[in-house]
Amino acid sequence: MSSNMRINKKCQLCNREFIAKTTVTKFCGKDCAKIAYKAKKRAEKISSSTRKYASRVVDPKDRVQELQLREFLSVKDTALLLGCSSKTIYRLIEKGTINATNIGDRLTRIKRTEVDHIFYQQN
Incomplete structure (x- = not known):
């Protein structure tokens, strides 16, 4: 056709x-x-x-608010929450300022109350 x-x-x-x-x-x-x-x-x-x-892409403010609600944080999350590098967090763990727990060989977790405790310490 x-x-x-x-x-x-x-x-x-x-x-x-x-x-x-x-x-x-x-x-x-x-x-x-x-x-x-x-x-x-x-x-x-x-x-x-x-x-x-x-x-x-997640807004950093939203990410920080989400981290504030978590009970356990990774080193990277803790660094984001405190506004420093992950190397600084590892140094604080080594000094004993922050108590952290290793789960397995590579997984380090920090309790949220430990991060809060840094700011409320009495010298």
Whole structure:
């Protein structure tokens, strides 16, 4: 079945006028259709990766509030909560200022009350 329709249209990519044989034709030829398809796919990839990245980004204020509610913290979380480096936390553990527990070989946990205790110590 062929159509005898002839519709004057403008290409959505290059704005050239052309004669379309169907009502759904958007582009003047194969080249414009390929370029538009690639641009559409590129935009989909960018929006997909942007959505993935946006879902991973957490506001530091929200993160600190979440940490304040936890009973046990990792060294990295404690460093974020106190606003220092994890190396400083390890030094405080070594000095005995903060009591920490090693779970296994690498997993160090600090009780939340220990972090609070640092600020309420009497000299």
